[in-house]
Amino acid sequence: MVANAICGLIGRVITRTSPRITVQSLAGVVSSRNISEKARYTMSYETLDITSPHERILHVQLNRPDKLNAMNKVFWREILDCFREISDDTDIRVVILSGAGRMFSAGLDIGDMTDLITSQVTKKSDVARRAKYLQSLIALYQESFNALEKCQKPVISAIHGGCIGSGVDLIAACDVRYCTQDAWFQVKEVDLGFAPDLGTLQRVPKAIGNNSMLREMVYTARKVEGFEAKEMGLISRVFPNKEAMMSEVDRLAESIASKSPVAVQGCKVALNYSRDHTISEGLKFMQCWNMTMLQSEDVIKGSEAVATKAEKPPHFSKL
Numbered sequence: 001m002v003a004n005a006i007c008g009l010i011g012r013v014i015t016r017t018s019p020r021i022t023v024q025s026l027a028g029v030v031s032s033r034n035i036s037e038k039a040r041y042t043m044s045y046e047t048l049d050i051t052s053p054h055e056r057i058l059h060v061q062l063n064r065p066d067k068l069n070a071m072n073k074v075f076w077r078e079i080l081d082c083f084r085e086i087s088d089d090t091d092i093r094v095v096i097l098s099g100a101g102r103m104f105s106a107g108l109d110i111g112d113m114t115d116l117i118t119s120q121v122t123k124k125s126d127v128a129r130r131a132k133y134l135q136s137l138i139a140l141y142q143e144s145f146n147a148l149e150k151c152q153k154p155v156i157s158a159i160h161g162g163c164i165g166s167g168v169d170l171i172a173a174c175d176v177r178y179c180t181q182d183a184w185f186q187v188k189e190v191d192l193g194f195a196p197d198l199g200t201l202q203r204v205p206k207a208i209g210n211n212s213m214l215r216e217m218v219y220t221a222r223k224v225e226g227f228e229a230k231e232m233g234l235i236s237r238v239f240p241n242k243e244a245m246m247s248e249v250d251r252l253a254e255s256i257a258s259k260s261p262v263a264v265q266g267c268k269v270a271l272n273y274s275r276d277h278t279i280s281e282g283l284k285f286m287q288c289w290n291m292t293m294l295q296s297e298d299v300i301k302g303s304e305a306v307a308t309k310a311e312k313p314p315h316f317s318k319l
């Protein structure tokens, strides 16, 4: 079945529809999230649907449900632009990432990639020129997912159904991962004859404790179900269905959004820096970071609220 699907995809000529403007829509992810999901974002995308379920929170939804949110040429550009824009948007404090339709993502759009290879790579007769082209392409796709990690705001991924290949690369670049119990994760690249190159092999080992389990998963392309993914540390919480998951994701996002953005964004940058450096370098980084940030008004507001056991959390202005 899968083999047939892949063969079919490879043989197919992809036709593209003109961009669909989704940003003006009032799209809800599940019926119970009808809390005025007013879209207020400035950019419109063909492969992403952007809504704002709550002040200071943005919901980015992979939006090619007919193709199981397979990642095509347009997607790679859009996800990069989208997260760069979000990173600089002072009104936004947290991002939710999910997939529309029956699964989170079927990974790389295989038909699209075949087109690209036919139209670009095979035309070049020299190995060095082909290699150079592929290197640039991989670097570009890597940058698309790096954008989530570089985004100053925490990104919470909410995964249902399949999360395949580059879908796993994508969630690996997120800060928090929740899933439904019908979710499954598949590092499928070995089945297609290559090693993953967009972050799974770099980020996941640093995010989870069970390296042995990860290697099993990577070397065999075996499907790993939600609870198993939680057991290995890839996922922090599993929910019975998408509605329950999205409701908890909202709660988590609201909680993070209510905190000082100076503190939250400082934590994200420090966690990422420390992951890639020694403890001593990480500590030095914090001296430099906090010698500025400790002077913020947020520290005064936060400390006063804690000291006085204030009932309401302080209001932190946007950063």
Ligand SMILES: CCC/C=C/C=C/C(=O)SCCNC(=O)CCNC(=O)[C@H](O)C(C)(C)COP(=O)(O)OP(=O)(O)OC[C@H]1O[C@@H](n2cnc3c(N)ncnc32)[C@H](O)[C@@H]1OP(=O)(O)O
Pocket (backbone or CB within 6 Å): 002, 005, 006, 009, 066, 067, 068, 070, 071, 106, 107, 108, 109, 110, 111, 112, 137, 138, 141, 162, 164, 165, 166, 167, 188, 189, 192, 197, 198
């Ligand atoms: C420089 C590159 C770096 C990136 C590397 C990334 C690597 C990867 O992501 S490897 C993984 C690639 N993905 C796959 O191998 C999954 C392929 N899809 C499937 O195996 C099946 O579709 C799946 C098991 C997910 C679901 O099967 P089901 O029978 O339930 O649905 P289908 O009828 O197969 O699919 C529904 C429509 O979606 C289209 N589609 C599904 N996956 C992809 C895909 N990866 N790329 C493009 N299109 C995909 C499928 O063609 C159907 O469309 P249509 O025929 O128009 O209805």
